[in-house]
Amino acid sequence: MELWIPVTVAAAFLQNLRMVFQKQLKASLTTGGATFSRFVFALPFAIVFAAAMQHIQVGAPPEPNAQFVLYCALGGVAQIMATGLLVAIFSHRNFAVGTAYSKTETVQTVFLGLILLGESVSFQALIGILISLLGVLAISFAQTGWNRYMLRDLVGRPALTGIASGTCLAMSVVCYRAGSLSLGGDGFLAQASLTLAVALVIQCVVMALWLKIREPGQAMATIRAWRIALPAGISGFAASACWFVAMTIQNAAYVRALGQVELVFTFAASWFIFKERSKPAEVLGVALICGGIVVLVLR
Template sequence: MELWIPITLFAAFCQNLRSAVQKHLKGQLGSTGATFVRFGYGFPFASLYVAVLHAGFGFAFPEINSVFLIAGALGGLAQIFGTFLLVYLFSFRNFTVGTAYSKTEPIQAALFGFLLLGEQISWATGFCILIGIAGVIVISLARTSLSASVVRQSLMSRPALIGLGSAAMFGASAAAYRVASLSLEGTGVPMQAGFALAYATLFQTIVMIAWMIFREPEQLTASLAAWRVAIWAGATGVAGSIGWFTAMTLQNVAYVRALAQIELVFTFLASWLVFKETIARSEIAGCALIVLAVLGIILWS
C-alpha cells in the first residue's frame, strides 16, 4: 500500500474529531469564531510540528521562494472563502441541493490539479471518483423529501451555485497547497508539507484576526475566551492538516480528496456505534458507494 493512503485515512479521521469540536463551538461562538479557531489555535501546533521535524529529526528548513508564498496565500484565502460559502449555504431554507453540489470537490480538485500542475487521472480512477461523489450526494439527500420537480428547479438556484462555489474554492485550495509544498524541494516530504501548513495557517490566522477586529470584534473576544475547548479544535485540525498536506505532497490532489470521502463513513459509524442513532437505508447505500469508490481508488491509483 502506498504511503499516501494510510496518511489520508488518518487525516479523514482527525477531521471527524475537529468537526465535532467545531460543531460544539459553533453554538458558543457563531460561524466566524468557530472557523477562526481552526486556524488561530492550530498555528502553534503547526509551528511545533515544524520545530520537531527540524530539531528532532534533522530536516533542514526550506528556502522560501515566490511560488511558495503566492501559492500558499492563495490556498489559504480559497480555503477561508470555501468555508464561509459552506456556512452561508446553511442560511437558505432550500440548502440541501447546494450541499450536495458542495461535495463535488474531488472533481474540481482534479480540474485545478490539471490547470496548475498538469496532473491527469486514469479513466478507472475518474469513474471511482464519480461513484464516491454519488455516494456522498445520496447521503446528503437521504433525510429530505425532495421531489424530482423540486430538485430540477433547484439545480441552478442560488444555493446550488453557492455549493458549487464552495467546492471550487476547496478544490483550488488543495491544488494551491500542493503547488506550495512541491516548490520547497530538497528538504524532504515531511518538512515540505509541515512548512507549507505552518505558513498557510499563519496567513489564515492573520487574515481572520484582521477581519474580526474590523467587522466582528465580539467573535475574536469570544474565541479567546473559549480557549479551553478551542485548543482541541486547533490540535485535531492540525493533526488532520498534517495528513492532508503530506498526502497531497505525495499524490495527485484529486486522488487524495476523493479518498477523503471516507470521512462520511467514519461519521456514520460513530453515529451508529457510539451515539446509537438510526441510519436510513439510503445512507447505508451511500456509505457502500463511498467504500466501493475508496477500494477502487486504492487499487487503481
C-alpha cells in the same frame, strides 16, 4: 500499502472529529468565530511541528521563495472561504448531509490539478472518483426526494453554498500541493510542515483582520471559548498535518478522493453523537463512496 493511503484515512477521521467540535462552537460563536478557532488554536502546534521537521531534516532543506508564499496565500484564503461556507451549511442541513454538498470538490480537484499543475488521473481512478460522487449525490437527494431536489434544491442556497465550498477547497488543496512542491529539498515532511505553518500564519492574520472589521469582539469570544475551541484546534492541526503530508507525496485529486471516507465517519458521528437517523438512500450513498474508494486505491 502506499504511505499516502493510511495518512489520508487518518486525516479524514481527524477532520471529522474537528467538525464535531466546530459544530458545538457554532452554538456560541458566529460562523467567522467558529472558522477562526480552527486556525488560531492550530497555529502553535503547526509551528512546533515545522520546527521539529526542519531540525531533523536530512539532505537539502526546503527553500522558501515568492512562488511558495503566493501559493500558500491563495490556498489559505481559499480554505478560509471553504471552511466558512461549510460551517454556514449547518444552519440549513443536518450534519451529515450538509457536509455532503461540499464533496463535489473531488471532481473539481481533478480539473484544477490538471489546469494548475498539469497532473492528470488514470482512467480507473477517474471511475472511482465518479462512483464516489454518485454516492455523494445519493446522500444529498435522500433528504428531500429526487424530484424536489432536481427542480428546486439544486439551485437552492444549501446546495450552492456546498458547491462553492467544494470549489474553494479544491483550489486550496491544489495550491498547497503546488506550494509544497515549489520548495524543493529532499524531505516531504519538511516541505509539508513548512507549508502548513506558513499557510496557518497567513490564515490567522486574514481572519483576525476580517473579524476586527466585520465582527468586532468575535476574536476574543473565540479565545474565551478555548475549552471547546482548543480541542477543535488540536484535531484540526493533526488533520491538516496529515492532509499536507499526503498531498505532498501524492496527486491532490487522489488524496481528496480517498478522503471521501470522511463521510462514513460523518455518518457515524451523526448517528452516535447527534442522534440523527439515516435513510436507505443515504446508506446506499455511503456504500457507493466506499466502492469508489476501493476502485481508486486498486487503480
